[in-house]
Amino acid sequence: ADDYGRGHQADFARVLNALGGARHKLRQLDQARAAYQQAMTLRESLARAEPEDAEAGRELSNTIMNLGTISLQEGDFDSAIRQMRRAQTLRLAHVVDQQVSRKLRRDLAVGYFNLAAAQLASFQVSEARPTSAAVAEAEQNLIRAAEGFAELSREAPQEVDPRQRL
Numbered sequence: 001a002d003d004y005g006r007g008h009q010a011d012f013a014r015v016l017n018a019l020g021g022a023r024h025k026l027r028q029l030d031q032a033r034a035a036y037q038q039a040m041t042l043r044e045s046l047a048r049a050e051p052e053d054a055e056a057g058r059e060l061s062n063t064i065m066n067l068g069t070i071s072l073q074e075g076d077f078d079s080a081i082r083q084m085r086r087a088q089t090l091r092l093a094h095v096v097d098q099q100v101s102r103k104l105r106r107d108l109a110v111g112y113f114n115l116a117a118a119q120l121a122s123f124q125v126s127e128a129r130p131t132s133a134a135v136a137e138a139e140q141n142l143i144r145a146a147e148g149f150a151e152l153s154r155e156a157p158q159e160v161d162p163r164q165r166l
Contacts, residue, residue, distance in 0.1 A: 013042035077122035109148025116141035
């Protein structure tokens, strides 16, 4: 697609992601998931067409994280953790220098927090005791989240809101 077509595709994906967010807030999880999945399909296509586009990758990661939060709410911890890890991996792929956007750094911090929350929730419901490696990973994710929020807060204290929409 040309730039014009990609722009419309990106806008439509944003609308679908926002619709998913609205349905998610209303706890209409099936409808939220459907909207997020449609947004993800479009965003995957955009990210594949422009692999160096950090914003396209960031938006795709956010939709994947949103799907992970639905899985977490439904108690599907394995799926939630898998999706959240994928989102973080995609985000980290765009951390190539010191010129990382504030949005991406915020999303990384929120993502680490969400991932740690999913990991800790999975420990609570599991009959098996979590491995020391799993506990260490969850702890490291909380530390990364805290460090990310602290950095963002130092730069612009009025802008830090850990409840930012993904």
